[in-house]
Amino acid sequence: MLILAGTLGGAGLSSCSSEQSAEENTETTAATEQQQSMDIKQEAFGKTAEGQEASLYTLTNANGMQVQISDYGATITSVLVPDREGEMGDVVLGFDSLAGYFSPEYTKSGPYFGAIVGRYGNRIAKGRFTLNGEEYKLATNNGENHLHGGNKGFDKVMWQAEPVPGENALRLTYVSPDGEEGYPGTLTSTVTYTLTDDNEIKIDYEATTDKATPVNLTNHSYFNLAAGEAEDALGHVVTLNADRYTVVDESLIPTGELRKVEGTVMDFREPQTIGARVNQVEGGGYDHNYVLSDKDGEMKKAATVYEPTSGRVMEVFTTEPGIQFYSGNFLDGTITGSGNKVYKKHYGFALETQHFPDSPNQTSFPSTTLEPGQKYESSTVYKFSTREENQQ
Template sequence: MSIATPDRRITGAIEGRPVEAFRLCGGGTELEVIGFGAILTRLTRPDRHGVVEDIVLGYDDPADYETMPGNAGALCGRLANRLAHGRFELDGQVFQLARNSGAHHLHGGVRGFGKRFWSAHPDPSANAVEFRLASPDGDEGYPGALDASVTYGVAADGAVSIAMQARADRNTIVNLVHHGYWNLAGHASGSVLEQQLQIEADHYTPVRPDKIPTGEILSVEGGPFDFRRFKAIGADIAEASIDGGYDHNFCLRGRARGLRRCVSAWDPGSGRRMDIHSNQPGLQLYTANHLGLAPARGKGGAVYEKYAGFALETQAYPNAPNCPDFPSVMLREGETYRHEMLIVFPEAGG
């Protein structure tokens, strides 16, 4: 498949405002992203027999991305993942954010970045589209005006790049995250428990029952969090004990500066494989546990139930502002936050 100029169309409306969709193609990959939430709504890849399937969970009606839980495919921020009691201290001042997940702050607040319209800027020369969002000082309680962007691109070999950036006019905290749900057998194929992961992490951050990290960094050795070799997602999932599945941060090996491979996912049935490279220190594995409480009707009428997909979110560690041993998420005035992801799809095999 040759590199194509991004197609642009209107795919629906949210609160009376049209939602733009952009299609990018290259190297056997075809994806669609929309301006609302900078959401990746569709990504297709062939299996070992050349059969093409959409391997990301999502919805046909863009309005469902606003109302359905789970942040499927969205760009979450200003601080993705959890912040204990929505509170942190910065430069001697205590800031109180929304408590939109029980007693805690989650994915940027009541209306985080994944629930807003971003401005779209297609770049045909790079086979990419950039989305931009301006977040004012005090937005959801965060200090500083922040200019954020995310650029999706597809290379000639089918690899997908997701590049996130942000700058602020005063010191603030930032952790932007792409929150896609993957099912390498196809979005409508059911449980992912037989699909396998290999995570480049020797340690993880344990959590309390409310999913807030304890502040410890523990070894994965021999337990349910040991994915150092390929292992089925469901092999030890009963021992993970968070809503019956995984919702945990892994401490990635290597310096969090340049791109390095963080995780590989493989579906034995279809032969599809996906490798994610990133420059971030952590990776959240989440097995869509919320769908066990409220199954969702997705694309093409597919019913998404518990374990219908898995999220692999490269990130900073959750609750980092309140855990002094975790890598900092502070963005200083005038500096540029950069979060890079490269998703590579090796040829499907046995």
Template structure:
């Protein structure tokens, strides 16, 4: 069967205009539905030994994407993850960003790029179908300097690769660090504690009580943070206060081409997700703040550890840590990232 891309509009009164949804299908059971609100993944269905299931977390009520307390599926930025006290200094000037996570700045701010409509269009080339999203952000938006533009393109091929290509630039120096915030549960329901994770990273970033990096990069060996070999997510999670919400360091710099950084496998269904990225590391978050209070797709409760995030990007709070890879992008220079989500069945 051929690759296809289809488009429809969702009339939801809570939004100030219709939401455009695109569905990419590879003709072999893999499909991903994307939204122009937040340049987001709204659904991702993958085949397994138990049939085809949605392997991402979604809201039963689409209007919840407006507030989106869990950042389901969205593109986050201008700067992903946390910035301590929402502050950084640049050329002698201190910038104060929106504080939307206690004392700190998280995922681009209260609205950021994830809670806005993006311009969008679908396309098809030999061997791929895709959708491109574009957004502009004015100087001072959420406290960031410069007029900013970002472009995010999703593509799907017949083999089962979903590729996300990011490009962004600003007319002023400033931090740029984008990622996608999809939650995965390869079983399609229940929790993820029995699913096996491998992270190609020998170090992680230590954090304080507010999850802000201390600057230390301990080795994972001999600790509950060691995922160098496949390990059930729940095996040692109780040894980590609050659960996993840390950044694993795969390398000290961005790579020229995507390299394998994480593998997630559900032993029962055989579904396997490999994450390849140009980024130096990945934030692994084990869904610690999900509490069952909100209903997900098909009315399922969004229970604690009901899904995990694997967010490839540059180190969190890097703008305040000279020893980390830099997130500072000079005016009119381009930021790029490529990440590949590769699905298969074993």
């Protein structure tokens, strides 16, 4: 196991000049800050199908909260947070080793546990879009549609990982060549995971391109705040700060209508358990984009989730204009994950911050086109806390 920690400078001598002492004090302070910020463990996680060595990085904060991230897919594999009694539990779905992400059961259903999906998170209708007068054809890996970047999206590639100096953070970079999965332009994407002492996982996305291309990056973690102490996530209480959602057709492609949630089973403006109306949702559960804003770029509170038995609370903040609420409808009990947990239907849920699905074909939606000379920037925060049983 390798500790990625830096130590700079050394003890000063009493005979040094004041100038030398000042320099050494500066070096010592910098060394201390870097040591504190770079206490990130790195260990082997397994090999990819191509024989590449993958690593697992562990970030730990002052409260003992831990986040584990692999450079394969820039994937969050584990998040340990306390319940109301202070007991730690893993609140995301994942695997103890890389082999789980290559198992037949996982590759068949493709749930994207904890990975960064891209270039385009969510669906593009019929795998086609036109940009600057040219039509581009993508893989149709979700029925007749394109989903989460194609057959080999950003979730299935190796990212270059490095600790961020001065922070409890890991930066991962991937360069997607022109034409990869049918997308135009060479796209350089950077995702930085920061674990704060306020029990926040902050995810910052950046990207640049040398040719106009659609970009919509997100993290696809599935959460279960009961940490395996419940059969499913249907008892989680969800609040979504959205009064509209994007109506979809039978293949989950937006029709273009932004419909009010008022008076429907889509309304989570007031706290509701996931299971209260899930059986009334066409398609077997929630898999819908909620409209947070008419424009992107402003940090706002998108969602709050409370799990009553553990007392755990998760708040979601984002600069994105939308959030996909998915209730784990396609989990079917064929996948066994970390701690030998069987992931049955509705075992976990996802809250994916994003631009709207099929935006490259929907001119009324916020644009996802990144031009040369521009920088794609997006931030999302998942904040964890606890609530007492009688606390509202």
